[in-house]
Amino acid sequence: MIEFVQQLINGLSLGAIYALIALGYTMVYGVLRFINFAHGDVFMVGAFAGLYVAPLVMRFSNGGPSWTGMFVILIFAMMICAILGIVIEKLAYRPLRNRPRLTVLITAIGVSLFLENFGQYAFGVDPQSFPDLIGDHAIDIPAWCGPFTDLTIMVSQVLVFAVTLFLLIALRFIVTKTKLGTAMRALSVNPTATSLMGVNNDVVISFTFGLGSALAGAAGILISIQQPSIDPLMGLQPGIKAFVAAVLGGIGNIPGAAMGGLLLGVIETLVVGYSDVLHIPPGYRDAVAFFLLILILLFKPTGLLGRVEREKV
Amino acid sequence: MFERHKVTLLAALAAIFVVSRFSGDIGPYYYQIILFIGINIILAVSLNLVNGYTGQFSLGHAGFMSVGAYAAATFTNYASVHWLGMLKPLGSFVSVSLLFGIALGLGGLAAGLAGVLVGIPSLRLKGDYLAIVTLGFGEIIKVVIENVDALGGARGLSVYAVYTNLFWVYAAATVTIYVVLNIVHSTYGRGFVMVRDDEIAAEAMGINTTKYKVLAFSLAAFFAGIAGGLYAHLTQYINPEGFNFLKSVDIVTMVILGGMGSTWGVVFAAVILTILPEWLRWLSERPFLPHWLAPLLENRMIPYSLLLILLMLLRPQGLFGRISFKRKHA
Numbered sequence: 001m002i003e004f005v006q007q008l009i010n011g012l013s014l015g016a017i018y019a020l021i022a023l024g025y026t027m028v029y030g031v032l033r034f035i036n037f038a039h040g041d042v043f044m045v046g047a048f049a050g051l052y053v054a055p056l057v058m059r060f061s062n063g064g065p066s067w068t069g070m071f072v073i074l075i076f077a078m079m080i081c082a083i084l085g086i087v088i089e090k091l092a093y094r095p096l097r098n099r100p101r102l103t104v105l106i107t108a109i110g111v112s113l114f115l116e117n118f119g120q121y122a123f124g125v126d127p128q129s130f131p132d133l134i135g136d137h138a139i140d141i142p143a144w145c146g147p148f149t150d151l152t153i154m155v156s157q158v159l160v161f162a163v164t165l166f167l168l169i170a171l172r173f174i175v176t177k178t179k180l181g182t183a184m185r186a187l188s189v190n191p192t193a194t195s196l197m198g199v200n201n202d203v204v205i206s207f208t209f210g211l212g213s214a215l216a217g218a219a220g221i222l223i224s225i226q227q228p229s230i231d232p233l234m235g236l237q238p239g240i241k242a243f244v245a246a247v248l249g250g251i252g253n254i255p256g257a258a259m260g261g262l263l264l265g266v267i268e269t270l271v272v273g274y275s276d277v278l279h280i281p282p283g284y285r286d287a288v289a290f291f292l293l294i295l296i297l298l299f300k301p302t303g304l305l306g307r308v309e310r311e312k313v
Numbered sequence: 314m315f316e317r318h319k320v321t322l323l324a325a326l327a328a329i330f331v332v333s334r335f336s337g338d339i340g341p342y343y344y345q346i347i348l349f350i351g352i353n354i355i356l357a358v359s360l361n362l363v364n365g366y367t368g369q370f371s372l373g374h375a376g377f378m379s380v381g382a383y384a385a386a387t388f389t390n391y392a393s394v395h396w397l398g399m400l401k402p403l404g405s406f407v408s409v410s411l412l413f414g415i416a417l418g419l420g421g422l423a424a425g426l427a428g429v430l431v432g433i434p435s436l437r438l439k440g441d442y443l444a445i446v447t448l449g450f451g452e453i454i455k456v457v458i459e460n461v462d463a464l465g466g467a468r469g470l471s472v473y474a475v476y477t478n479l480f481w482v483y484a485a486a487t488v489t490i491y492v493v494l495n496i497v498h499s500t501y502g503r504g505f506v507m508v509r510d511d512e513i514a515a516e517a518m519g520i521n522t523t524k525y526k527v528l529a530f531s532l533a534a535f536f537a538g539i540a541g542g543l544y545a546h547l548t549q550y551i552n553p554e555g556f557n558f559l560k561s562v563d564i565v566t567m568v569i570l571g572g573m574g575s576t577w578g579v580v581f582a583a584v585i586l587t588i589l590p591e592w593l594r595w596l597s598e599r600p601f602l603p604h605w606l607a608p609l610l611e612n613r614m615i616p617y618s619l620l621l622i623l624l625m626l627l628r629p630q631g632l633f634g635r636i637s638f639k640r641k642h643a
Contacts, residue, residue, distance in 0.1 A: 028315070034441060035441045035444075047396065090638040092622055092626075095626055096626070099629065101440050101441065102370055102440065103625050103629045104625075105370065105440070106565075106569060106621060106625050107442060107622055107626070109562065109565075109621065110618045110619070110620075110621030110622040110625065111618070111622060112557075112614065112618075113562065113614050113617065113618035113621070114618035114619060114622065116614070117612050117614040117615045117618060118615055120612065121608055121609055121615065198487050212389060236558075240445075240448070240449075243445065247442075247445075281460050283456065283460040284456055284460060286452065287452065287453050287455055287456040287457070290449035290450070290452055290453050291453065293446065293449050294434065294435070294446060294450070295451060297435075297438055297442060297446060298434055298437070301438070301442070
């Protein structure tokens with residue numbers, strides 16, 4: 001039982017990362033109806049932005065861990081990623097706005113490969129260790145918790161969860177209460193109508209890319225705090241898995257993406273944790289998401305919360 | 314008795330046979346590149362059947378290649394030890410050819426079967442979803458091979474026999490081009506193109522679109538399997554990581570550069586994109602280049618990715634493509 005709770009906690013903190021990345025996929029899909037393949041690599045750039053700015057920020061805390069420093073780095077990485085996302089959209093996707101989706105998809109694959117390989121050139125191929133920003137350690141669980149004292153909960157896991165929750169609430173506020181958020185939702189329903197209503201679609205699309213990429217940047221820092229090292233190809237697997245999460249929740253649906261991310265993280269962790277019971281070798285970890293994706297697309301292609309969209313001739 | 318095309322095919326095969334007799338004069342480095350060009354032609358031309366003619370965007374071609382490579386390699390690893398002796402009376406040339414021919418056939422069939430199995434569920438999807446699902450299947454094939462110990466797992470598999478030579482590669486490439494050209498000009502080919510141009514209209518006309526898609530998919534997988542078999546018996550070592558997503562992207566880049574739906578364009582692109590990395594590597598070693606430029610050229614994926622982006626911005630139909638993509642419905 002305790003082991004199950006432990007797996008659940010690990011799964012949720014992994015899932016929170018997937019959820020943050022999945023939100024970017026889903027928002028871009030909502031407004032432009034295409035899969036931004038390069039999104040996982042924006043997440044990687046976020047991690048590296050943190051790596052490069054960390055020594056400067058940590059100078060204020062004499063090179064030691066500091067919570068304020070961590071938040072400064074987090075916000076910096078989010079800003080860098082937002083700018084990167086907006087630039088990518090402007091240079092690569094905007095000229096293709098009214099072209100077939102396949103053309104845009106191929107461009108997105110090209111952008112993704114470029115970021116990965118240029119990243120290998122610029123940051124180096126070898127994994128680099130990420131500084132310990134918060135002095136990560138296991139939380140002492142008070143004795144009155146009974147059997148739960150055996151759980152290992154890291155400070156970073158709580159942090160990941162808290163930051164994700166805060167960003168989700170902030171996103172919810174932006175999307176439902178602000179003017180730009182309303183325009184974004186309107187655009188995802190009917191872009192022609194919004195432009196007729198005087199909405200500048202380009203601005204809204206740029207904003208969407210910036211918002212989604214900022215979330216990916218936050219995810220990049222959060223995963224770097226938990227992981228021992230980062231490398232230029234680190235965005236590949238989480239990127240694809242977050243996409244699966246977005247499809248699981250119903251692509252284009254914001255709460256769905258968050259839910260799908262958490263669900264995928266838990267499922268993946270449980271499958272690996274109980275691999276001997278399920279008779280699935282732990283080596284199949286990376287295949288779990290793909291099996292799940294294929295199952296969803298075959299049996300419920302709209303995802304858990306998605307709406308059915310009919311193709312009109 | 315023979316149609317004109319068949320005469321051309323036989324003449325080409327005979328010419329390849331004659332040329333391959335003189336292949337000893339080519340240096341080993343160039344010989345290897347020439348063989349890789351041939352293998353890439355098979356891969357690109359077969360993928361063009363799916364991505365170009367049928368308009369279904371597959372990102373999992375390397376997966377089928379790996380199925381063929383492992384099937385053919387497992388067969389020859391066994392047969393060259395246990396059966397080659399029995400075939401001795403036929404002479405070494407005939408017995409080796411027989412064995413390798415069977416191995417390639419098996420590789421193709423295994424990959425084709427995998428193509429049917431993958432194709433039937435995934436071809437119900439369209440566009441981006443299909444691309445992701447084929448990518449997913451490619452990764453699943455990779456992960457499965459990594460976890461099967463009999464195939465060497467992640468360590469890879471050594472192939473004892475070096476059977477691949479100029480004749481086999483180019484004979485297979487010629488047959489691939491021949492079959493693809495003939496198919497696209499047949500009733501089936503019309504079906505493929507119709508599925509690409511307007512699937513809903515095709516369905517309305519009574520075309521079984523799923524049948525045509527699965528057919529194109531499994532046929533392409535079959536040829537990818539043969540290419541895999543040739544590859545395995547050339548490099549003598551295969552590992553799952555060699556058939557990853559990036560290998561699929563390589564093939565897709567060839568198809569896109571050549572022009573989706575143009576077989577000869579794709580052949581040209583396969584030649585260019587096999588030579589290009591070698592040329593860039595040569596260029597990066599020149600002393601007159603600034604030192605920061607060399608690593609940019611050595612990693613072929615940097616120029617490849619820029620090529621993909623620029624092609625889509627400037628010439629989405631590729632160098633030789635004539636098809637105009639269907640525009641989005643307003």
